[in-house]
Amino acid sequence: MKHYHNISIAPFSYIKVGGIVKDLYIIENEEEIPTLYKRDFRIVGNGSKILFAFTNDESTYIIDRNSYIKEYANFIEIGGGTPLSTIGQYFENKGYLGFSRIRFIPGRLGGALVQNASCFNECISDLLVSLRYFNGEKIIELRQNECQFSYRDSIFKGIKGMILSSKFKKVPCNPLLLKKDSEFIRKQKEKSQPLHVLSLGSTFQNVQNYSVSKILDELNFKGFGLFPHAHISLVHSNFIEIKKSCFYPEISLLINHLNIVLYKEIGIFFPIEIVIFRRKDGRIQDFSPQKK
Ligand SMILES: Cc1cc2nc3c(=O)[nH]c(=O)nc-3n(C[C@H](O)[C@H](O)[C@H](O)COP(=O)(O)OP(=O)(O)OC[C@H]3O[C@@H](n4cnc5c(N)ncnc54)[C@H](O)[C@@H]3O)c2cc1C
Known part of the structure; x- marks a missing residue:
């Protein structure tokens, strides 16, 4: 087991976005788990569905590399x-x-x-x-x-x-x-699907036979973005494509914006499929990019 203090989680994020975490363990063998009993932890697999939406977090993170x-x-x-x-x-x-x-x-x-x-x-x-x-x-x-x-x-x-x-x-x-x-x-x-760019897969879950990508296509949202490093894919409108050096609010604000657009159009809050890990204590953080 490898253990790191105050380390960036970005390298373990599929989209390379994420802040500093207090404790990070990389586990390759499940016998190592008991040493972590009683800790409040969060698990990361390949991080292909997780948005780490914080600049720093006190939680303990476990990177699961128990592969056999x-x-x-x-x-x-x-x-x-x-x-x-x-x-x-x-x-x-x-x-x-x-x-x-x-x-x-x-x-x-x-x-x-x-x-x-x-x-x-x-x-x-x-x-x-x-x-x-x-x-x-x-x-x-x-x-x-x-x-x-x-x-x-x-x-x-x-x-x-x-x-x-x-x-x-x-x-x-x-x-x-x-x-x-x-x-x-x-x-x-x-x-x-846009497979050769950074993304977290589908942003929203389809509900009641409504296809989110079809709705956003019809609203001409392909390619839409609020900030330079995150925009709706031209290949699949339910995917957000992320550019290098993206800062997490660029993604979370785009998700919030789309949530409202979809609600106004269909009258449903589509469940967000992306898993969002916010700071554990829930404190609002300074959004200025210099703090990255
Ligand atoms: C380009 C692209 C294409 C995709 N295509 C599809 C698709 O066709 N179909 C589809 O369903 N999804 C798709 N996805 C979404 C994503 O890849 C899947 O949901 C994938 O299974 C997530 O696995 P992960 O290891 O990356 O999980 P992570 O993103 O690391 O974690 C996802 C959740 O699982 C938890 N978790 C991870 N490992 C463990 C564990 N060992 N024990 C307990 N909890 C754990 C995490 O805490 C988190 O809540 C796609 C994503 C991308 C980027």
Whole structure:
């Protein structure tokens, strides 16, 4: 386990945005978790869904790098910090269903389970058998049907704890078919999402058959921005593209603005899909960019 004091979290953010945190632990092995019992912590996987909206924060942050894949007779056990791309490659080589599409999501297993991530009708929880979860006091095992999975949601959202590992069913499939499927999905995803720029994926959740990207397209919001380093993608209007050296208020103010635009147009506050970590004590901070 590596431990740092008063360090910037930006290098662990997918969009390279974030302030100074008081304590940061990088965990590669779950045996290291008990030393953190009783601490109030926040977990970061690949940080591809998190906006760190502070210039400094007193919280303890855990970066989950507990990455492994172990195969048993009836299931495959995977560490919470394992990248989805690594799992996808393993499942393809071995000829198992379940990750040929999700593998293009730039996250790690724990974060994907919290978000119940899915891609072109393949969902992370579909072939999940059970997972092991550290609830701040002890490790418990939860079966798939105990995790309350639904569209971009799970029991783990908003509660303190850490997904340590998960077991998945082994469903055999021809590796060539998996490869073909993967290639097709990769091309589809490249056409429909801005994959080669910094972003946090979809900004808002679609609700009641309303598509946020379609609404913003119709309102001519493609390319719209309030500040120089964050604007709506030209490829997908529910994605915000972020430029290097972005300061977090440029993103949070754009999200707030869009929230109001969508409310005025449809009469619904669309849930924000991006996970926003604000300063723990809730204090309002100086927004001046010099304080970055
Ligand atoms: C270009 C792009 C494309 C995307 N495409 C898709 C897509 O097609 N489908 C989709 O569903 N999403 C998509 N996303 C969103 C995002 O990549 C997924 O939600 C991903 O699964 C998040 O994983 P992560 O490891 O980055 O999680 P993080 O962003 O690090 O964390 C997300 C949440 O999970 C929690 N968390 C992380 N690890 C653990 C753990 N071990 N235990 C407990 N809690 C944990 C965090 O505290 C946070 O609340 C996309 C994002 C980008 C940037």
